[in-house]
Amino acid sequence: MPAPDKVTNITSLQTENRVFKPSKEFSSRAHVKSLAHYRKLYNESIKSPDKFWGKQAREELVWFKPWKKVLQWKAPFAKWFVGGQLNVSYNCLDRHLNTPTANKAALIWEGEPAGAGIPGEERTLTYKQLHHEVCKFANVLKRNGLKKGDRVIIYMPMVPEAAIAMLACTRIGVIHSVVFGGFSAQSVADRIFDCQARLVITTDGGYRRGAVVPLKKNVDEALTIKDAQGNSLTKTIEKVIVHRRANNDVRIEEGRDVWWHREMEQVDANCPAEKMDSEAPLFILYTSGSTGKPKGILHTTGGYLLGAKLTTKYIFDLQETDVYWCTADIGWVTGHSYVVYGPLANGATSFMYEGAPNHPEPDRFWRLIAKYGITVLYTAPTAIRAFMKWGVEWPRKHDLTSLRLLGSVGEPINPEAWIWYHEVVGGKRCPIVDTWWQTETGSIMISPLPGATPTKPGTATLPFFGIVPEIVDDQGKTLPKNSGGKLVIRKPWPSMLRGIWGDMQRYKDTYWSEVPGSYFTGDGCRTDKDGYFWIVGRIDDVLNVAGHRIGTAEVESALVSNQKVAEAAVVGRPDDLKGQALVAFVTVKTGVVADQNLRDELRNHVGKEIGPVAKPDDIRFAEALPKTRSGKIMRRLLKQIASGAEIKGDTTTLEDLTVLTKLGSSEE
Numbered sequence: 001m002p003a004p005d006k007v008t009n010i011t012s013l014q015t016e017n018r019v020f021k022p023s024k025e026f027s028s029r030a031h032v033k034s035l036a037h038y039r040k041l042y043n044e045s046i047k048s049p050d051k052f053w054g055k056q057a058r059e060e061l062v063w064f065k066p067w068k069k070v071l072q073w074k075a076p077f078a079k080w081f082v083g084g085q086l087n088v089s090y091n092c093l094d095r096h097l098n099t100p101t102a103n104k105a106a107l108i109w110e111g112e113p114a115g116a117g118i119p120g121e122e123r124t125l126t127y128k129q130l131h132h133e134v135c136k137f138a139n140v141l142k143r144n145g146l147k148k149g150d151r152v153i154i155y156m157p158m159v160p161e162a163a164i165a166m167l168a169c170t171r172i173g174v175i176h177s178v179v180f181g182g183f184s185a186q187s188v189a190d191r192i193f194d195c196q197a198r199l200v201i202t203t204d205g206g207y208r209r210g211a212v213v214p215l216k217k218n219v220d221e222a223l224t225i226k227d228a229q230g231n232s233l234t235k236t237i238e239k240v241i242v243h244r245r246a247n248n249d250v251r252i253e254e255g256r257d258v259w260w261h262r263e264m265e266q267v268d269a270n271c272p273a274e275k276m277d278s279e280a281p282l283f284i285l286y287t288s289g290s291t292g293k294p295k296g297i298l299h300t301t302g303g304y305l306l307g308a309k310l311t312t313k314y315i316f317d318l319q320e321t322d323v324y325w326c327t328a329d330i331g332w333v334t335g336h337s338y339v340v341y342g343p344l345a346n347g348a349t350s351f352m353y354e355g356a357p358n359h360p361e362p363d364r365f366w367r368l369i370a371k372y373g374i375t376v377l378y379t380a381p382t383a384i385r386a387f388m389k390w391g392v393e394w395p396r397k398h399d400l401t402s403l404r405l406l407g408s409v410g411e412p413i414n415p416e417a418w419i420w421y422h423e424v425v426g427g428k429r430c431p432i433v434d435t436w437w438q439t440e441t442g443s444i445m446i447s448p449l450p451g452a453t454p455t456k457p458g459t460a461t462l463p464f465f466g467i468v469p470e471i472v473d474d475q476g477k478t479l480p481k482n483s484g485g486k487l488v489i490r491k492p493w494p495s496m497l498r499g500i501w502g503d504m505q506r507y508k509d510t511y512w513s514e515v516p517g518s519y520f521t522g523d524g525c526r527t528d529k530d531g532y533f534w535i536v537g538r539i540d541d542v543l544n545v546a547g548h549r550i551g552t553a554e555v556e557s558a559l560v561s562n563q564k565v566a567e568a569a570v571v572g573r574p575d576d577l578k579g580q581a582l583v584a585f586v587t588v589k590t591g592v593v594a595d596q597n598l599r600d601e602l603r604n605h606v607g608k609e610i611g612p613v614a615k616p617d618d619i620r621f622a623e624a625l626p627k628t629r630s631g632k633i634m635r636r637l638l639k640q641i642a643s644g645a646e647i648k649g650d651t652t653t654l655e656d657l658t659v660l661t662k663l664g665s666s667e668e
């Protein structure tokens with residue numbers, strides 16, 4: 001649990017006071033046209049939540065069976081639209097089929113740019129075509145023995161088949177758990193074990209910067225991994241479905257592995273959508289917490305879909321002609337809610353790309369925006385800071401005038417990046433929505449509405465309809481405007497997580513015991529005189545590295561799993577590009593030479609255990625770690641050392657002061 005000093009230390013007293021009002025032109029065409037209009041709708045949503053959410057669910061979603069009760073709340077367990085039945089893939093696809101949307105592009109995809117051996121593909125799938133593919137693939141899943149409630153791992157690059165696989169699961173009530181393609185075999189095995197998955201959907205390989213990431217090979221390796229007692233972690237896996245993408249050599253194990261395209265030849269496209277209870281589990285998505293084991297965040301059907309659909313519609317102010325691009329990978333929650341479910345439930349055109357933002361050159365994004373006439377761009381501050389570094393000449397080469405709205409997500413956006421985004425990318429004409437939310441919240445919680453809310457660089461501004469965020473002190477008491485503290489959510493909301501898969505106690509402990517009766521976000525935050533929320537960042541032992549959540553404990557346990565390491569402590573330090581960088585303090589076992597080779601070895605080891613995103617930026621060897629007399633590692637001190645700051649504060653409980661002097665530099 002966060003130490004009190006972390007909360008009172010929130011000194012990021014923002015001096016930013018530039019205000020950007022939505023233009024008349026934008027507002028006049030927006031769904032919500034003024035701050036007064038937003039406040040009216042917000043107040044109604046808070047005053048009579050059942051009435052508000054009931055109306056939204058009726059108007060926005062197609063139900064097979066109406067619900068009996070909007071919300072059943074026995075803290076911390078919520079059930080939304082109790083007794084109602086619907087289907088997510090039906091709401092994303094079938095409902096559009098008898099409308100003009102049927103022939104509209106649902107997904108536009110561009111693969112890794114052409115290069116040595118890479119074809120450079122583009123594909124468009126209309127709603128009708130996507131429906132066809134999803135129905136067929138759902139039949140493939142059935143053919144391979146899956147039924148309602150089974151768990152499936154999706155481990156794929158950014159190809160349309162990833163979205164097809166997700167939607168096919170929802171069509172027949174199979175629970176998907178997407179694992180980011182940048183994660184390691186070990187991570188895949190851990191997640192298979194945790195959710196007891198029966199099947200893996202993967203590709204032979206994915207492309208990244210001209211190279212092939214061998215996903216199938218990682219799956220093969222995952223399926224051999226054993227726990228410390230020698231038991232297989234993955235014995236529940238019966239089948240692996242392999243989509244052919246990169247044509248790299250793969251091993252096909254007879255009886256276990258099947259090719260996607262061969263299977264698709266065996267089925268027809270007739271697959272009625274399963275009637276799912278509103279509270280039926282929809283997906284599990286693993287995310288880092290403050291212990292070593294990632295948490296399987298559970299989302300369910302009706303509430304999640306309503307949250308994803310409504311926020312996409314209002315926050316991105318979707319219009320019929322938008323070509324909407326959320327740059328997140330489907331391995332993260334942003335890819336779930338804002339590449340796949342939110343846009344498709346709205347009948348919008350969602351653009352998807354494979355590869356990196358700077359391959360073959362740093363203008364990949366701008367080239368794509370100009371080529372496809374992208375109107376709404378939703379990306380992360382870490383990407384924006386990288387673009388700033390690469391220089392204005394890259395965006396200036398391209399016509400970006402199709403853009404009308406910009407979004408930001410994943411971490412606080414610093415005002416310099418905000419202004420650059422506004423001026424260079426948005427040509428000063430596009431509003432920016434800085435959207436705060438989490439894997440756990442399912443959909444955006446705090447954000448401007450682009451036609452209504454005056455924005456200030458660096459703040460996510462005001463809550464979305466029905467959301468009651470508050471800033472509290474260490475006793476859980478609500479603080480007035482203009483103060484800093486812990487960010488909590490006071491009332492349940494439809495797309496909230498329903499638990500941690502297989503560990504309801506951890507769900508209660510992590511989210512509901514810090515401030516009893518309220519959802520604890522793990523973030524520190526302050527409000528200004530206008531009641532705008534300024535997120536300061538995590539106050540638990542979770543770091544935000546380039547928009548990815550990484551638990552320090554996870555990296556520590558990866559490090560100590562290396563034979564040569566005795567002890568490790570991982571902390572964050574500020575980083576211009578990534579927001580935070582990972583610094584590992586490591587003590588080695590007797591006789592081990594702590595040198596640059598070992599540093600490389602340990603970085604690769606963490607890459608293998610978790611994935612490249614978790615590789616420490618800096619590894620410092622130490623003879624000992626600073627500890628209190630009761631044996632706790634003094635992270636506060638390590639953080640100061642890592643960021644090059646002077647050692648401040650009380651070190652009287654430090655066991656051996658001399659270790660401090662030896663931790664200063666990463667060079668031997």
Ligand code: 6R9
Binds near residue numbers: 413437438535538544
């Ligand atoms: C959607 C997503 C959640 C954590 C969250 C917070 C940080 C996300 C933010 C933001 C400031 C924003 N975060 N959006 N901080 N401003 N607009 O990123 O989910 O990967 O679970 O991360 O990210 O610290 O608690 P997830």
